[in-house]
Amino acid sequence: MSQQTVSSTEAPGAPRSGRLPKINPVFFVLAALLVAITLSNPNFVEPTGYMNFLKRAAPLAILAAGQIYVIVSGGFDLSVGSLITLTVVGSSMLLNNNADATWWVIPAMYAAGLAVGIVNGLVVSFLRVPSLIATLGMMITLNGAAFMWSSGSPRGYLPETFRFFGRVNIQGIPLIQFIPVALLVLLAFGSCLFWLMHRTNLGRMLHAIGDNPRAAQMSGVPLERVRITAFVVSSLSAVTAGILLGGFAGVSTDVGVGYELQAITACVIGGAQLLGGRGSVPASIAGALTLTAIFTLLNFIGLPKPVRDVVQGVILIVAVVLATYRRNRAGGT
């Protein structure tokens, strides 16, 4: 865009003209929710308030940033919740209360995540099992594996070295006083995924295969490779989220329960098109923050926790209906 000087006044037919930066509505919704939270709880503007919010939201945000890869490519990854559980349970089993083992346990978990992602991708690409079924099957299998490994009752706790990522705040930062390591992880992971999705060929290929796999194939896109990569990214994000959650939640066999649907909901709130073709990493992260903000707000208002599920279900459907409505109005098929 920099070298060539096609001026935007050359319309019609001039490229890149009139491209008003369209702001995704999710950012306005998020801003409104944050204002609402601040009004109901003024402490929120203190660093401890918003930093803790961000820290709590980080695992879901990371998960959503990974899930969006699979959604843009046209599928779903329902195995991420169980992979979180496996990461937490598996780490505690491998660590066995030995802090020195952290350095190899974490790579081992990433290796497991890589394997899960590859298997998901292979099953969908080559066995042609719809990702919904394939990853649900993976979910059952991984949950079973986590139970089997821990004989149903995980023991022990995770050592501080492992919990560092999820729990520790780095103190003494000017202006904001402290910054949680979890937030740094989110920033690093998020910018990586942003770059990969929005600046590389991979990102455009993901959009293409989600939009129209047949056309993509006829244009030479290596469908299988791209699809497998999407599942791998999603699985690695689940492992990362699992490591963070291991930091602030304890070890149990239900840490990951429900995260797959929350991640999908976050992506949908972020304007992602289900069954592929459209979606953005920052918007999905914003969607995750929005969902967390809604839960926080419900909490402040004093609504019981189960209401969350109802709200989440309704949000999921409403977001999809709104997206369909907007699309139909914009014209198209």
Place this chain on the structure above:
Amino acid sequence: MSTPSPAIEMRGITKSFPGVKALKGVSFSAYPGEVHALAGENGAGKSTLMKILSGVYRLDGGAVIAGGEERLFTHPLDAIRAGIAVIYQEFSLLPERTVAQNIFLGREPTRFGLVDHAAMNREARRVLSLFGSAHRIEADTVVADLDVASQQLVEIAKAVSLDARVIVMDEPTAALNEAECEVLFGLVDTLKKRGVAIIYITHRMREITRLADRVTVLKDGETAASFDHVPEPDVIVRAMVGRDIGDFYAAPATPQEIGDVVLSVRNAGNERLTNITLDLRAGEIVGFAGLQGAGRVALAQAIFGFSPFTEGEVKLAGKPALFTSPRYAIRAGIGLLPGDRKAEGLVLMQSVTDNGMLTARALSALAGKADATPFASTDQMDGLLQDLDVRAGSFSQEIKALSGGNQQKAIVARWLALAPRLLIFIEPTRGIDVNAKAGIYHLMRDLARKGTAIMMISSDLPEVLGAADRLLVMRAGELVATFERGVSEADVMLAATGEEAVAA
């Protein structure tokens, strides 16, 4: 015509789709006991008009009058109840159901509230017997097991069994051979005698002469001409095309322009193709004619590696070229513009530039920069799109909103970025405005002049005759004839249908 009031009348129908004005005030009527032919090129609005008549689409303006009163059809059921039956070209039969089940779709005969399968099969056999013994179709066969012609006849039986007052036939002979056509024509005569109004859509002049009482020609969503008699074929053709054929197509290749063999196929075949031998040369546009299902698209897909050859020898620029996936074929320098742009060509939700960049990016490293591939940068692509005169508000807008011609040019740009040796066009002008068609023909010629070998597959026979330098005819998976430029439409049809032995 003794009957005073029409069985069906459409007045000033308008209909728009996003980006296209499909119908601009078309009027049309059909009287009981007459055949009213509706002619026009692809994309002239014939199918849209009939879909409004049958309640599939809702009209934007105008009125439909059936049985003397104005009707608003919001669901096909409304049209069926008003006595209108349509034989569609597309979405028509359920392949997994039997012939009888398809004929009585949605109105199965029942006894005590339960579907009476025996009565249904009996009734289906009765309707099918109208075709005579020439073409036997069993009522309990699964439709997927029938050949294309039989499926077309089932489709016709479905409409006939409705006992409709108006029957619309949308190019019913596309898949039929001569004998089957005669069966159909006899049936049309029978229906006519019974007082059924028949709207017959076709662009074959022979059928219009044989069957029609009146003719209406549509062009670009408007009535171009309407005749109360059947005029000479060339009068109809002129109304359809609306211009001199001369400047419509680009000038043919001169002998000097035709270069070396780019692709050579020897005795190749797969489950749908037998014994294919052909040479495609640089600078030459080779047209492929044949009936629906004759194997033209299968041949393109085999060359392109989508459903590969399983035997024989293929060489691209002298190197072995039996590709097993489009990706390999593309790498070696073959491009393909699919016939169904929406289903196989475009990524509709992405921008015009992204659509153009698709193949360039697909062949580059996954982690490489999306804006600067080794084949083309986005800026170069935008320049290319401009050179091809792709009209869009902005190249960063979704390609969905562009017209068919501009979408097609964006796909052409996709391949130009790769500079392929061989470019395969399947139905290059389907769904494209008449004016934009000429642009596509000239574009193909320009590419050929630059040394690309062009393979052109089209069901629009006049188009292939006008645009190609050489014409190959396929039938039942085989190449059956080769014609030089200037051959008559009739000779090609004879070769394609196989009625007479044709010497090349």
Place this chain on the structure above:
Amino acid sequence: MNAATLIKRLPSRIERYSPALLLAAALLIYIAIALSLGLTRFLTPEAAISILNRSIALGMTAVGQTFAILVGSIDLSVAHLISASAVVSSAIMNGDPAMMVPAVLVVLLMGALVGTLNGLMITRLEVNPLIATLGMALVIQGCLASFHGKFGGSVPDAFQFFAYGVVLGLPFSLMVLTLVVVGAWVVLRFTRFGSNVYSVGGNRDTARAAGIKTDRVVIASHILCSLCASLAGLYLASRLKSGSPWIGTEGAYDLESIAVVVIGGTILSGGKGGIWGTVAGVIIFSLIDSIFNLAGVDAFAKQVMRGIIIVAAVAFYAVRSKRIVA
């Protein structure tokens, strides 16, 4: 041309019998294991009935799911609806035999309501069926969790007849399931509605062009699907004496019912398949379960293998298709 098309169709002819082949294979493995372990008491007619009896709830759910999938949709809310039905029925009955009829009516009504809502979301709001029913699942789960605790209750002994009663030497529940299966078969084979289900699932545009009110067919199929799930919930409440909010999800009835339908040869995109295939699928699953029990596989390992078997079963059908899935 004709010969070529026939050859092309041959694999699908084999496909028609593959549920039966799979069933035979599972049966043979079961018999082989029982014989090799010398457990001949597992080969009696009583053992056969107990195998069938193990899958009553799955069978009922799967019959409903067959309708949803045949019409080209899918229902992921069945597991939660089963839980809700079990909890609500035991709460309403609360040990009182007089409340049995009202409870059953309320539960079936609830099922019909859920099915209607699912159908309306899918047809009128054009929400993707996966998301619509997933959202519904979340809503039901949330409602259950918020109201659980306030609900206790258990079913009266009389109601347990549903699960444990024996009529003419056969389990009553098995007879109910048989009735449901035969009913579903009659509907699909002999009613115009059944025919419409196939048509709409096969190609919605074709069905619409033939004058079928496709929306109604989709909604009705979802109502039948939800009713079957509610019936399964009632059965589970009767068997376990009280409903728990985890009954449905623990049994993974959503995924298992889909898997069973697919193993039975009904294609996921709709329009092709049938109820007898689903029955074969259910029996195959029961046999697999029984094989695990015979072989003494532990509960968690069983879960791991189940996940793998489900995916493998779907792959068995899907792998030959040229369609690209995501």
